[in-house]
Amino acid sequence: MTITATSLPKLPFDAGLTYINGAWVGSSSNQTSDVENPATGTVIATVCESSKDDVDAAVQAAYRAFHDGPWVNEYSGAQRRDALLGLAAAIEQHRSALELIESINVGKPIADVRVEVDDTIDLFRHFAGYADKVEGRHIASQTNQKLEGYTVKVPVGVVGFINAFNYPLNLLAWKVAPALAAGCTVVFKPGPQTPLTTQYFAYLLEKTGLFPEGVFNVVLGGAQVGQALVDHDLVDKVGFTGSVATGKHVIRSTASTANVRATSVELGGKSPGVVMPDVDVDRTAKLVVSGCMSNTGMNCNALTRLWVHRSIYDAFLPRLKAAAESLVLGTPQDDATEMGPLIDRRQYDRVLEYIRIGRSEDRADVLTGGEPLQDVAGYWVRPTIFSNVSPEARIAKEEIFGPVLSVLEPFDDLDEVIEVERRNEFGLAAGIFTRSHKDIAKFTRKMRCGTIWVNNYNALYSYLPFGGFRNSGFGRELGYESFDGYLATKAIIDDVSSE
Numbered sequence: 013m014t015i016t017a018t019s020l021p022k023l024p025f026d027a028g029l030t031y032i033n034g035a036w037v038g039s040s041s042n043q044t045s046d047v048e049n050p051a052t053g054t055v056i057a058t059v060c061e062s063s064k065d066d067v068d069a070a071v072q073a074a075y076r077a078f079h080d081g082p083w084v085n086e087y088s089g090a091q092r093r094d095a096l097l098g099l100a101a102a103i104e105q106h107r108s109a110l111e112l113i114e115s116i117n118v119g120k121p122i123a124d125v126r127v128e129v130d131d132t133i134d135l136f137r138h139f140a141g142y143a144d145k146v147e148g149r150h151i152a153s154q155t156n157q158k159l160e161g162y163t164v165k166v167p168v169g170v171v172g173f174i175n176a177f178n179y180p181l182n183l184l185a186w187k188v189a190p191a192l193a194a195g196c197t198v199v200f201k202p203g204p205q206t207p208l209t210t211q212y213f214a215y216l217l218e219k220t221g222l223f224p225e226g227v228f229n230v231v232l233g234g235a236q237v238g239q240a241l242v243d244h245d246l247v248d249k250v251g252f253t254g255s256v257a258t259g260k261h262v263i264r265s266t267a268s269t270a271n272v273r274a275t276s277v278e279l280g281g282k283s284p285g286v287v288m289p290d291v292d293v294d295r296t297a298k299l300v301v302s303g304c305m306s307n308t309g310m311n312c313n314a315l316t317r318l319w320v321h322r323s324i325y326d327a328f329l330p331r332l333k334a335a336a337e338s339l340v341l342g343t344p345q346d347d348a349t350e351m352g353p354l355i356d357r358r359q360y361d362r363v364l365e366y367i368r369i370g371r372s373e374d375r376a377d378v379l380t381g382g383e384p385l386q387d388v389a390g391y392w393v394r395p396t397i398f399s400n401v402s403p404e405a406r407i408a409k410e411e412i413f414g415p416v417l418s419v420l421e422p423f424d425d426l427d428e429v430i431e432v433e434r435r436n437e438f439g440l441a442a443g444i445f446t447r448s449h450k451d452i453a454k455f456t457r458k459m460r461c462g463t464i465w466v467n468n469y470n471a472l473y474s475y476l477p478f479g480g481f482r483n484s485g486f487g488r489e490l491g492y493e494s495f496d497g498y499l500a501t502k503a504i505i506d507d508v509s510s511e
């Protein structure tokens with residue numbers, strides 16, 4: 013197979029700079045890091061690494077913009093709504109450049125990126141609609157002639173966002189659109205591997221001329237930069253997306269600063285899917301494979317633990333194998349490509365190590381894949397399916413974050429699945445495939461996870477909340493729930509009899 017090294021389009025901003033307080037600035041430490049095309053392993057850009065001082069400058073800018081600037085103190089909700097709509101229009105105008113850059117930097121199939129950019133535009137429009145609908149409550153039954161009691165909702169303040177690498181622009185929109193709609197100001201750190209569309213977004217935000225300086229700021233780099241942001245006392249809320257290990261560290265950090273602060277953490281998953289005997293096997297096999305392998309399995313909600321009913325187990329496995337083997341791997345910028353590479357060397361080594369564990373420690377059968385692509389540069393691993401996996405095996409319990417599906421030993425009864433899944437460390441998502449209304453009702457009632465797909469998998473909408481139970485985190489993104497997460501409530505008790 014030949015993978016073409018597609019050239020990055022000319023960027024309309026200087027990739028060596030970042031956007032702080034309405035201006036493009038370099039790092040005060042002059043440190044830089046290289047950004048790769050994971051399909052070829054070649055360097056496509058060099059960006060600056062923000063220093064602790066740069067993080068401080070960004071937070072101070074967001075703090076001034078929140079407390080003294082017009083965004084919160086003069087703009088009406090309708091003006092913020094129009095600013096977000098202007099941003100959606102700017103993204104739409106630049107969508108082909110954004111799509112190409114995202115596809116090259118993340119190694120994502122271009123067809124998938126188009127859907128993500130559609131979603132991104134929709135997210136800014138959706139949350140624009142909330143900006144002029146911030147509502148409090150008046151509780152008439154609790155007031156008397158003398159005192160009036162009511163609540164008002166106010167923006168929580170400066171939000172420090174730390175993003176994962178896997179959906180750079182889309183997850184930025186999940187976070188930034190509701191936060192700006194609520195009237196917050198933002199310091200945003202993308203994953204270190206995939207900063208380019210975040211910088212492009214800052215360029216577009218600036219170009220609209222609708223956002224006062226300091227409302228949106230970007231810092232770039234890895235763990236140290238994220239830590240400096242989490243530790244900054246002027247940050248009122250931390251919104252984190254990433255692994256469980258880093259998420260736990262972030263929670264501990266947000267509690268050890270001088271001021272405790274609101275935190276939401278969107279973490280990993282090991283999401284189960286259940287195939288009941290009454291399904292259309294071909295359709296379901298394809299849904300399961302895309303549920304697991306889309307974004308090369310680098311999906312927090314990937315369907316990675318599959319339960320197949322004993323009565324169709326032997327018939328289902330060949331369909332699953334055929335569906336995985338029919339996935340088109342190739343240059344991510346080709347329209348026909350369905351699966352790209354892993355993000356970097358670290359993730360590639362991690363996935364291959366789990367495949368080794370599956371074969372040796374876990375003694376599972378390799379149904380298909382189980383190896384890297386030969387004779388290509390970049391970080392390519394074939395879609396891999398293990399069968400007859402014990403639910404207690406490491407490949408069945410631990411998040412791999414790659415194109416690896418564990419088909420568990422066959423089951424006889426849905427109650428047995430629900431019982432075992434009660435011990436799942438994660439609780440992000442689950443799927444069930446069946447026509448039985450009774451089984452669907454039982455499964456959706458009993459499963460403790462944030463999203464449950466019935467006869468489909470992976471569909472997400474701006475208006476439906478997304479988030480986890482247990483180690484998958486807390487807080488919700490998308491929907492009204494996420495908007496509400498950027499608002500704080502004040503109770504006002506007013507002596508209306510006073511002069």
Ligand code: NAD
Nearest residue numbers: 175176177202203234235238239254255258278279280312
């Ligand atoms: P990661 O935990 O390695 O890094 C996430 C972010 O945290 C990066 O920006 C990183 O630079 C930053 N970071 C690292 N150390 C830090 C520290 N000490 N303080 C503050 N920030 C720090 O995760 P990743 O490899 O980028 O992403 C993969 C993980 O993200 C997977 O576990 C996946 O399930 C999860 N994820 C979850 C969701 C969700 O919505 N639940 C969505 C996407 C990804």
